[in-house]
Amino acid sequence: xxxxxRRGILxxxxxxxxxxxxxxxxxxxxxxxxxxxxHRYLPALMRREGYEVxxxxxxxxxxxxxxxxxxxxxxxxxxxxDLLGVVWLKARARTPATISELEPGGDYDTI
Numbered sequence: 001x002x003x004x005x006r007r008g009i010l011x012x013x014x015x016x017x018x019x020x021x022x023x024x025x026x027x028x029x030x031x032x033x034x035x036x037x038x039h040r041y042l043p044a045l046m047r048r049e050g051y052e053v054x055x056x057x058x059x060x061x062x063x064x065x066x067x068x069x070x071x072x073x074x075x076x077x078x079x080x081x082d083l084l085g086v087v088w089l090k091a092r093a094r095t096p097a098t099i100s101e102l103e104p105g106g107d108y109d110t111i
Contacts, residue, residue, distance in 0.1 A: 003015065006041075010086060012043040013055070037078055040082065041083075048093045
């Protein structure tokens with residue numbers, strides 16, 4: 001249910017963002033804002049930055065020992081706040097200027 005809500009609101013195309021296996025260009029990842037639980041929103045944030053996101057199936061195995069410490073209610077509070085934050089970020093996305101759009105000799109700060 002949570003994945004369907006996230007996917008419907010963010011339109012990130014991800015079936016399940018809870019999987020820990022993700023690969024991104026380092027430079028792209030370092031440009032993202034940091035917040036706890038960012039892994040759930042990486043596809044949406046990468047698309048916001050203009051990157052194409054591709055999904056590959058992975059094999060999920062059942063837990064062999066112990067039990068999860070996560071609860072749906074425990075994750076709901078943080079996830080809802082983060083979801084609102086990512087919606088806010090997406091609404092304010094802008095395309096960065098390309099080199100050809102910058103004026104020669106302009107007074108630009110570097111990051």
